[in-house]
Amino acid sequence: MSTGILGYVTIFVLAVFVGYEVVSKVPSILHTPLMSGSNAIHGIILVGTMIVLGNAHGPAQDALGFVAVLLATLNVVGGFVVTDRMLEMFKARPGGARAARPSAGSTGGDVSAGGAGDSGAGGGAGA
Amino acid sequence: MSRGTATDLVYLIAIVGFILALKGLSSPRRARIGNLAGAAGMLLAVAWTFSLPGVYAHEHNLLLMIIAIVAGVAIGIPAARLVKMTAMPQMVAIFNGVGGGAAALVSITEFLAIGGKSIAVYKIFEVLFGVLVGSVSFAGSAIAFAKLQELMTGRPITYPAQQPVNALVGAGILAIAIATLVTASTPLLVALLVLSLVLGVIFVLPIGGADVPVLISLLNSFTGLAVAASGFTLNSDLLIVAGTLVGASGMLLTRMMSQAMGRSLPNILFSAFGSVVTASGGESLGDRSVRSGTSDDIGVLLAYARKVAIVPGYGLAVAQAQHTARELAEALAARGVEVYYAIHPVAGRMPGHMNVLLAEANVPYDQLLEMDEANPQMATTDVALVVGANDVVNPAAKTTPGSPIYGMPIINADQAGNVVFLKRSMRPGFAGIDNELLYDPKTTLLFGDAKDSLTKLVAAVGSA
Incomplete structure (x- = not known):
């Protein structure tokens, strides 16, 4: 890669601002799912552990790399599955509370259809 | 398109996915x-x-990689699927914690791989940061797990000379870090790893059970930073x-979570909650009497009320009583009682x-009301049924400036006509603070497991 250390620092600083802005308004009921969801995202360390294990030399590095990949995989799958389970609980929200609105008939239909599709996709992403 | 460009593009798409996830x-x-x-x-x-192309140097490395990933998936998915909703925080x-551990291991392994004195000073700095923050997150999360799982006491753990010990560990880490920067020595890095794990433990020990969620959020943020440090070490934008x-x-x-509790982050992290509490609680509230009632009395009270607020707390969660609470609400609704749940954030x-x-x-x-929606209704509510909650209805948060929870917004159960507490014992809540409302003349207590008590109340309401 051509980017030098300053390039990486630039990316880092910009990412700080994006990270801060993107969650600036969260209702308190979503604090736990958001924590769990961002927990899954730092599971991206899995890509780093793969690179490290792939290029490991000797038993010590092999062992460290192996444990690292295992832990990172746990972080990724556990993080996304737990978050999805939490959010599953919220799926009745739009249909339930706002069903009184005249236009809610079609909206409710969309939501439940989306919900069914979601659980299928969730299984796919997990595997 | 070259392979490198394609990789950058794929990783960019992944990053957009992550941003959309947070959004x-x-x-x-x-x-x-x-x-x-x-x-x-x-x-x-x-x-x-x-x-x-460069992801593995030898066939056996690829094999190890696949085994590790398959094992991780095989353990992780069932663990995440089977865990009870009450155990989610743990x-x-x-x-x-495992993410933080993985980040620390990446930093260490990459340090070993580059090896020797040829490694640039800024690279060593990145490695040190990754090891330090990743290990603190790993060890701290382990202690947080033990506290929430009740493998150890949820109370803040304090011991003599705590501050000097912490300062000593901190100074030791700083000294070793500087020495490692200069010498690039592997044994020193291992020493730093060990001390960082110790720091993670002693950092979390004095934090009380009620504050552990905020702590987990902080450690989550730490793991993110450790991953970023690994990214610097590996030259990975992703x-x-x-x-x-x-x-x-x-x-x-x-920060948002600590604000929801009405406290500052430093206050949560560094004030050993419990010690303050016993001092202020002991003097004002001696052997005052409380009124406890039978489930039949309370059943009648509920059945002939017009409006009932259920205020759930952790006791309800731990007793797995959410289904029984709903049964009670349905039984009351069937008699024409208006029921809502008042949920503290x-x-x-x-x-x-x-x-x-x-x-x-x-x-x-539509029966779940957030605190801000529920509080205006409290004055017209006949009975506030507090199930396994304590601190979130403690008026000390409004009236006692010296109290550790002073300033925390609460559910105004004290404004309801009657207050009923379902409690296991007179033990104070997580924050360890006595609750004035328990001694109020309009308060009735029903001792016992939340689920048992609710089951009895369902029966009592049915026969009332």
């Missing part, structure tokens, strides 16, 4: 789809990494951006925990 998780409507966008980004990034702590996103958003989330052990549990028990969403 989506900020609103109930798009939360689930957001999480799936993040998962899709992750799957894409990992799958593409397999196809990179699970988040564990999955966060890790830097994803780790930093989590680090920054996690820091903000931690930090009721339970994590913000939003109570909403998730009650939704699991199929409680209609």
Whole structure:
């Protein structure tokens, strides 16, 4: 890669601002799912552990790399599955509370259809 | 398009997925789809990494990689699927801790791989940061798990000379870090790893059970930063951006969570809660009497009320009583009593925990009122039924400036006509503070497990 250390620092600083802005308004009921969801995202360390294990030399590095990949995989799958389970609980929200609105008939239909599709996709992403 | 460009592009798509995930998780409507966008980004990034030409040097490394990933999936999915909803906070702590551990291991292994004195000083700095922060997150999460799982006491743990010991460990880490920067010595790095683990433990020990969720959020943010540090070490834009996103958003989330509790982050982290409490609680409230009632008395009170507020807390979650609470609400509704649930933002052990549990028990969403919606209704409510909650209805938060929870917004159960507490014992809540409301003449207590008590109340309401 051509980017030098300053390039990486630039990316880092910009990412700080994006990270801060993107969650600036969260209702308190979503604090736990958001924590769990961002927990899954730092599971991206899995890509780093793969690179490290792939290029490991000797038993010590092999062992460290192996444990690292295992832990990172746990972080990724556990993080996304737990978050999805939490959010599953919220799926009745739009249909339930706002069903009184005249236009809610079609909206409710969309939501439940989306919900069914979601659980299928969730299984796919997990595997 | 060259392979390198294609990789950058795929990783960029993954990063967009992560940003959409964080954005989506900020609103109930798009939360689930957001999480799936993040998962899709992750799957894409990992799958593409397999196809990179330089990803493995030897066949056996690829084999190890596949075994580790398969094992991780085989353990992780059942663990995450089978865990009870009440144990979710612990699970988040564990999955966060292993991420921090992985980041620390990446930094160490890469240090060993580059090896020797040829390594640039700024590279060593990145490694040190990754090892330090990743290990603190790993060890801290382990202790947080033990506290929430009740493998150890949830009370703040304090010991003599705590501050000097902490300062000593901190100074030791600083000294070793500087020495490692100069010498690039592997034994010193191992010493730093060990001391960082110790720091993680002693950092978390004095934090009380009620504050552990905020702590987990902070450690989550730390893991993000450790991942970003690994990204610097490995020259990976993907890790830097994803780790930093989590680090920054996690820091903000931690602040929002402590604000919801009406406290500052330093106050949560560094004031050993329990010691203050016993001092202020002991003198004012001696052997004052409380009134306890039978389930039949309370059943009648509820059955002939016009409006009942159920205020759930962690005791309800731990007794798995959310379904029984719904049965009681339905029994009351069948008699024409208006029932609603008043949910404190930090009721339970994590913000939003109570909403998730009650939704699991199929409680209609329109009966769940957030604190700001519920409080104006309290004055016209006949009975506030407090199930396994304590601190979130403690008037000391409004009236006693010296109290550790002073300033925390509470559910105004004290404004209801009658207050009924379902409690296991007279033991104070997590914060360890006595609750004036328990001694109020309009308060009745029913001792026992929340689920048993609710079951009795359902029967009592039925025969009333």
